[in-house]
Amino acid sequence: MKTSKLTTIWSKLVPLLALFGLIVVVTILNPSFIDPANIMNLLRQISINGLIAFGMTFVILTGGIDLSVGSILALTSALSAGMMVAGVDPILAIVIGTLLGAVFGALNGVLIAKGKMAPFIVTLATMTIYRGLTLVYTGGKPITGLGDSYAFQLFGKGYFLGIPVPAVTMILAFIVLAFMLHKMAFGRKTYALGGNEKAALVSGIKVDRVKIMIYSISGMMAGLAGMILTSRLNSAQPTAGQAYEMDAIAAVVIGGTSLAGGKGRIAGTFIGVLIIGILNNAMNLLGISSFYQQVVKGVVILIAVLLDRKRS
Amino acid sequence: MKKILTVALTLMLVFLTACSMESPFVNNDSADDGNIKIGLSISTLNNPFFVSLRDAIVEDAEAKGYEIIVVNAQDDAATEISGIEDLIQQGVDILLVNPTDSAAVSSAVQSANNAEIPVLTIDRSADKGEVETLITSDNVSGGEMAANFIVEKVGEGAKVVEIEGIAGASATRERGEGFHNIADEQLEIVASQPADFDRTKGLTVMENTLQGNGDIQAVFAHNDEMALGAMEAIKAVGKDIMVIGFDGVEDAIASVEAGELTATIAQQPDLMGQEAVSAVEKVLNGEGVEELIKVPLELKK
Numbered sequence: 210m211k212t213s214k215l216t217t218i219w220s221k222l223v224p225l226l227a228l229f230g231l232i233v234v235v236t237i238l239n240p241s242f243i244d245p246a247n248i249m250n251l252l253r254q255i256s257i258n259g260l261i262a263f264g265m266t267f268v269i270l271t272g273g274i275d276l277s278v279g280s281i282l283a284l285t286s287a288l289s290a291g292m293m294v295a296g297v298d299p300i301l302a303i304v305i306g307t308l309l310g311a312v313f314g315a316l317n318g319v320l321i322a323k324g325k326m327a328p329f330i331v332t333l334a335t336m337t338i339y340r341g342l343t344l345v346y347t348g349g350k351p352i353t354g355l356g357d358s359y360a361f362q363l364f365g366k367g368y369f370l371g372i373p374v375p376a377v378t379m380i381l382a383f384i385v386l387a388f389m390l391h392k393m394a395f396g397r398k399t400y401a402l403g404g405n406e407k408a409a410l411v412s413g414i415k416v417d418r419v420k421i422m423i424y425s426i427s428g429m430m431a432g433l434a435g436m437i438l439t440s441r442l443n444s445a446q447p448t449a450g451q452a453y454e455m456d457a458i459a460a461v462v463i464g465g466t467s468l469a470g471g472k473g474r475i476a477g478t479f480i481g482v483l484i485i486g487i488l489n490n491a492m493n494l495l496g497i498s499s500f501y502q503q504v505v506k507g508v509v510i511l512i513a514v515l516l517d518r519k520r521s
Numbered sequence: 522m523k524k525i526l527t528v529a530l531t532l533m534l535v536f537l538t539a540c541s542m543e544s545p546f547v548n549n550d551s552a553d554d555g556n557i558k559i560g561l562s563i564s565t566l567n568n569p570f571f572v573s574l575r576d577a578i579v580e581d582a583e584a585k586g587y588e589i590i591v592v593n594a595q596d597d598a599a600t601e602i603s604g605i606e607d608l609i610q611q612g613v614d615i616l617l618v619n620p621t622d623s624a625a626v627s628s629a630v631q632s633a634n635n636a637e638i639p640v641l642t643i644d645r646s647a648d649k650g651e652v653e654t655l656i657t658s659d660n661v662s663g664g665e666m667a668a669n670f671i672v673e674k675v676g677e678g679a680k681v682v683e684i685e686g687i688a689g690a691s692a693t694r695e696r697g698e699g700f701h702n703i704a705d706e707q708l709e710i711v712a713s714q715p716a717d718f719d720r721t722k723g724l725t726v727m728e729n730t731l732q733g734n735g736d737i738q739a740v741f742a743h744n745d746e747m748a749l750g751a752m753e754a755i756k757a758v759g760k761d762i763m764v765i766g767f768d769g770v771e772d773a774i775a776s777v778e779a780g781e782l783t784a785t786i787a788q789q790p791d792l793m794g795q796e797a798v799s800a801v802e803k804v805l806n807g808e809g810v811e812e813l814i815k816v817p818l819e820l821k822k
Contacts, residue, residue, distance in 0.1 A: 245544035247610045254603045326526040346756065350689030353624040353648065363540055366628055442598050443649070444624035493607035499566065499593030 253484035263431030272470025308430015318424030365440025403470030560608030577794025664699020723750025
């Protein structure tokens with residue numbers, strides 16, 4: 210009993226210790242890293258991966274996977290940019306774009322729950338479909354000329370009390386999602402589903418409904434991230450978001466959530482997002498070649514999974 | 522009711538004043554340590570052309586005693602912006618940007634403008650923000666060069682296939698425009714198909730086109746990768762069709778020398794890099810530079 214308690218505390222501490230270790234090392238190597246301007250810079254850079262990874266945490270907690278998030282991001286970005294060009298109010302376009310993300314995610318959920326198909330296969334297929342639709346809609350060209358609405362510019366590039374607005378959005382989303390996961394019945398159902406789906410079904414949980422909800426959340430977060438990217442890039446890029454699912458999955462895994470489902474916390478994912486973001490930012494600050502950046506990221510993921518193995 | 526309204530209005534006012542487009546934190550790291558630091562953001566290093574370009578710039582800049590830091594956008598617009606922000610954070614004195622996309626790079630150029638760091642773009646331009654100059658190959662005349670070469674070798678009215686790059690990319694538009702300027706009048710274009718600058722896709726597109734058209738005499742591809750792919754398809758069916766690529770990457774030049782690829786419209790990354798560094802020098806010295814610096818192309822056959 211005593212040892213198992215120790216290991217749980219240990220398992221919660223490892224990602225946090227890794228984060229602090231990383232911050233200390235990087236700061237020693239280049240003190241400009243902890244410059245407030247760079248911290249704000251970093252927070253803005255991680256917000257897109259952060260939002261996607263928070264949604265992905267729910268999916269992975271149920272033992273599923275969502276490969277379509279990058280494509281959903283591109284498609285919602287293109288559709289909302291199209292709306293803005295057509296003269297729709299930018300705020301309304303942002304809201305509709307985010308909701309469309311939820312709809313695309315719900316479609317994943319319905320196919321997985323009602324169609325009884327593996328999440329990997331379903332989202333692999335919809336990843337291609339949503340990407341294809343993005344190319345069809347944009348004709349392969351970026352959509353530009355989104356206008357100079359202050360609110361829209363603020364959404365991706367502005368500051369609120371000195372904190373970048375995308376970072377504020379990410380933190381708000383984190384609070385809401387953490388509340389849902391840890392304080393609401395929906396969260397307990399999510400864990401139950403990942404722990405043992407049959408037992409969850411027998412105990413009266415409406416498994417299908419929970420699954421559809423979860424993939425909708427994942428799609429909605431991807432849509433919201435897409436809105437931020439649209440504002441940051443002042444355009445919609447048909448190729449946006451490629452391989453973003455990989456960074457999100459990596460953040461979730463580094464944060465200690467088990468790919469088998471049932472175990473993990475969204476706070477861990479936040480730490481994972483910070484670790485990946487700091488690695489990218491620091492290696493740029495230190496002038497390390499981008500080729501090594503990819504190697505290092507892969508090594509960090511492997512170490513995280515190895516530690517996870519050792520714990521369980 | 523009145524109270525609630527007052528509170529709501531105050532809150533809204535507070536919210537609005539709390540928002541701004543400028544960061545309250547100013548990077549205080551650009552204190553002069555004597556060295557001039559150049560920041561280079563390159564669109565990708567998965568394409569030999571951009572590797573040569575980077576090597577040329579780094580070599581030339583270091584030879585002139587500048588310090589240079591390179592970030593790679595890996596063909597992703599968001600990664601590119603993050604990279605440029607990181608360069609600004611490091612306090613570079615001047616930025617050389619090779620954009621992945623003209624629209625998407627704009628906000629990073631504006632950030633640099635806010636930090637009062639001069640920006641020069643290479644190969645592609647930026648839609649918004651202030652840029653000192655654009656250093657680029659003369660793609661339109663390169664396309665014309667290719668079409669003229671086909672007319673010269675095969676004669677007027679030859680049946681040609683055009684393999685296009687990524688739809689909408691500036692290189693695709695400009696190279697296509699130049700090619701069509703001549704070919705629409707003097708050649709017969711039997712097919713124009715995109716292969717996204719990719720060798721494997723070039724191979725597949727050429728295989729399919731060969732199935733449908735028996736008597737093709739020449740192929741113009743918007744880059745060397747696709748040309749080399751197309752050439753493999755032609756070799757496989759044992760036909761004698763001239764293939765012209767664009768860029769002049771090492772593989773293509775070796776292939777031209779081996780008598781396989783007919784020709785390539787070579788960009789000159791070395792020259793482009795030199796032009797870029799000398800433009801940097803001029804800007805730093807406060808001399809004016811031209812808005813557009815066109816680097817000549819060369820037909821290698």
